[in-house]
Amino acid sequence: MTHDDAARDQLLKEIAKCRSCRFCVDVCPTYQASQGVESYSAFGRLQIIKYLLNGTLAFDDALTYCLYSCLQCRRCEVMCKSKGQNLDVCELIGRGRRLLSGRLARGGTHAKR
């Protein structure tokens, strides 16, 4: 197993702790600015990262924009922790960006490559 594969598996394991409660959705400023597009919330971004990493989705401009439009403001994380879910949401999104951008830089449009 490569370092990249291990990092992917570890990130997927962390994302799997998300309980899909969606408490983080309404507080997200980019979700608010999008007038309710869940892909622009913390929950939506974690799902996008999961599906890109497990190969269910392939990169496109819209998904890339969803990931990189996160402001890293931590409002989602404060809400998640206040509800006892305790995910380091910003860190997970940041790890997803780094992992996926590395794969993109190596020329793949499909994150599993």
Ligand code: SF4
């Ligand atoms: S609040 Fe936390 S556990 Fe709930 S959906 Fe958002 S990231 Fe997942």
Ligand code: SF4
């Ligand atoms: S850190 Fe990103 S996902 Fe979380 S509330 Fe801020 S903009 Fe939304």
